[in-house]
Amino acid sequence: xxxxxxxxxxxxxxEGRISILNCDYTNSMFDYFLWYKKYPAEGPTxxxxxxxIKDKNEDGRFTVFLNKxxxxxxxxxxxxxxxxxxxxxCAAMANQAGTxxxxxxxxxxxxxx
Amino acid sequence: xxxxxxxxxxLFRKEGQNVTLSCEQNLNHDxxxxxRQDPGQGLRLIYYSQIVNDFQxxxxxxxxxxxxxxxxxFPLTVTSAQKNPTAFYLCASSMGDTPGLEKLxxxxxxxxxxx
Numbered sequence: 001x002x003x004x005x006x007x008x009x010x011x012x013x014x015e016g017r018i019s020i021l022n023c024d025y026t027n028s029m030f031d032y033f034l035w036y037k038k039y040p041a042e043g044p045t046x047x048x049x050x051x052x053i054k055d056k057n058e059d060g061r062f063t064v065f066l067n068k069x070x071x072x073x074x075x076x077x078x079x080x081x082x083x084x085x086x087x088x089x090c091a092a093m094a095n096q097a098g099t100x101x102x103x104x105x106x107x108x109x110x111x112x113x
Numbered sequence: 114x115x116x117x118x119x120x121x122x123x124l125f126r127k128e129g130q131n132v133t134l135s136c137e138q139n140l141n142h143d144x145x146x147x148x149r150q151d152p153g154q155g156l157r158l159i160y161y162s163q164i165v166n167d168f169q170x171x172x173x174x175x176x177x178x179x180x181x182x183x184x185x186x187f188p189l190t191v192t193s194a195q196k197n198p199t200a201f202y203l204c205a206s207s208m209g210d211t212p213g214l215e216k217l218x219x220x221x222x223x224x225x226x227x228x
Binding site for chain 2: 006009034041042043044045046089102105
């Protein structure tokens with residue numbers, strides 16, 4: 001049973017426009033959420049995170065929004081650039097000792113110039 | 114330069130053979146993890162270790178084994194019991210499960226293929 005779901009396998013956006021990547025989770029114990037970016041044949045790199053005590057976190061072109069009641073978070077990239085083309089993974093974790101990050105299946109973002 | 118190193122980059126396994134993937138970190142991180150990536154499957158947790166000489170099974174531990182004899186090292190053995198080992202394997206580390214420190218740092222991965 002998937003605890004972290006990224007229902008859109010792919011997303012295509014034009015350069016300069018906004019990219020919105022969505023993520024849903026089912027475990028109400030999750031209270032820390034992260035987004036990772038991954039290029040082919042490389043390890044994922046951390047992008048941005050948000051704690052459940054916040055509903056928004058912004059870092060440059062990247063903003064993550066958290067809606068706890070809907071168990072939904074989204075990553076906004078504005079403006080999108082061709083270099084943003086990659087697979088984006090949503091991950092979540094419960095604030096309990098001995099747990100590990102649970103990842104979604106990823107969304108492949110393609111930004112065309 | 115601090116980081117997490119996986120080797121080899123590419124590995125081939127014959128039927129019935131055990132192979133070991135190396136993962137070393139010099140970040141002084143307490144926790145280390147192994148994930149497997151298959152196309153369309155995202156990252157699935159195999160094993161993780163929060164402290165030396167202790168480790169826990171993840172979601173897909175069957176057919177794998179690990180050891181954590183040193184803080185810096187967390188090798189993964191893919192045994193002959195793993196019937197579908199072809200995948201991209203990712204090792205990661207973090208400072209631990211302290212709130213706000215859960216961010217994982219990943220290695221560059223090992224692509225394992227079966228001959």
